[in-house]
Amino acid sequence: MGKIILTGDRPTGRLHVGHYVGSLKRRVELQNSGEYNEIFIMIADAQALTDNADNPEKVRQNIIEVALDYLACGLDPEKSTLFIQSQIPELCELSFYYMNLVTVSRLQRNPTVKSEIQMRNFEASIPVGFFTYPISQAADITAFQATTVPVGEDQMPMLEQTREIVHKFNTVYGETLTMPDILLPDNKACLRLPGTDGKAKMSKSLGNCIYLSDTEAEVKKKIMSMFTDPNHLRVEDPGQVEGNPVFIYLDAFCREQHFAKYLPDYQNLSELKAHYTRGGLGDVKVKKFLNAVLQEELEPIRQRRKEWEKRIPEVYRILEEGSKKAEKVAAETLAAVKRSMKINYFEDKELIAQQAKRFGEEA
Ligand code: TRP
DSSP: OOOEEEEEEOOSSOOBHHHIIIIIHHHHHHHHHTOOSEEEEEEOHHHHHTTOTTOHHHHHHHHHHHHHHHHHHTOOTTTSEEEEGGGOTHHHHHHHHHGGGSOHHHHHHOHHHHHHHHHTTOTTOOOHHHHTHHHHHHHHHHHTTOSEEEOOGGGHHHHHHHHHHHHHHHHHHOSOSOOOEEEOOSSHHHHSOOOTTSOSSOOGGGTOOOBTTOOHHHHHHHHHTOOOOTTOOSTTSOOOOTTOHHHHHHHHHOOHHHHHHHOTTOSSHHHHHHHHHHSOOOHHHHHHHHHHHHHHHHHHHHHHHHHHHTTHHHHHHHHHHHHHHHHHHHHHHHHHHHHHTTOOGGGOHHHHHHHHHHHHHHO
């Protein structure tokens, strides 16, 4: 079996630099490391529908956006299987059986579900599908016997829930499912990149995201108007780097060689931070540096995206092929699950013989 990766994203918008440092960049590195036997990258449209049931068109439109972002970042369909969740009916079947292993109160305690319920004002009317999506996510992960799930920190409760389901299933029905491990970004700034307005979460509705597909001019404009330390009014004023989004972005993106190239007055980020803290370093200078660093990272992504945008039918073909391959794997897991649960009646010759014998003896 070896090492297997499964991860994915909801197609509710284009992917942004938070997705990139939180997970996408890592996925490409893992893909190219050659250490994994299989890599499955899923566009979680069915999960997106759990809180967008009335807006399927939004989900439909964003499937191709996310696929383009994947390819632009360097996910390679020759090495990674890119697929669409809703095209794998086995996932629903697995979820249906896992539902028996999870209590309502356990789902209510899931911190991600809790905060999402609040964010969406679902308190009084939570869609059942939304409420149970952690179970469906466990199906996503286990269907591919994933050993490794590279995701952002916000997905930690989902992984915990999945691990509990795996443990319960294996305890009740016998060793069947693979216990997955979460793989978090190793750079702390990458765990959760704040919005350009300094708010903790990047979100489309807040308009505080830098998208991978933004043009050079858009990125520059967003960076130059980024929130910084509100008390750092004049250049001479001492500034604060903690919680300052410009510096958090630099923590996430800049490397020592960027200084030699774009800001040779400083050796490294600690020197830059020290100067800012002391006073005498203006926001504009730091922002210009961040812009140079970020543009260098995003430019090849933009170029690759442009190329793929000319080949849209091929992108859909890649997703179709990937979905077919993914379904085969999920079907194998489902068969194993049904065997363990003893609901594989017609392939169980022993069962049929046994029953024949029982009724034969009674006759
Ligand atoms: N919940 C993830 C997100 O919001 C998407 C997702 C669905 C996922 N199923 C998954 C991620 C399985 C990792 C593993 O982006």
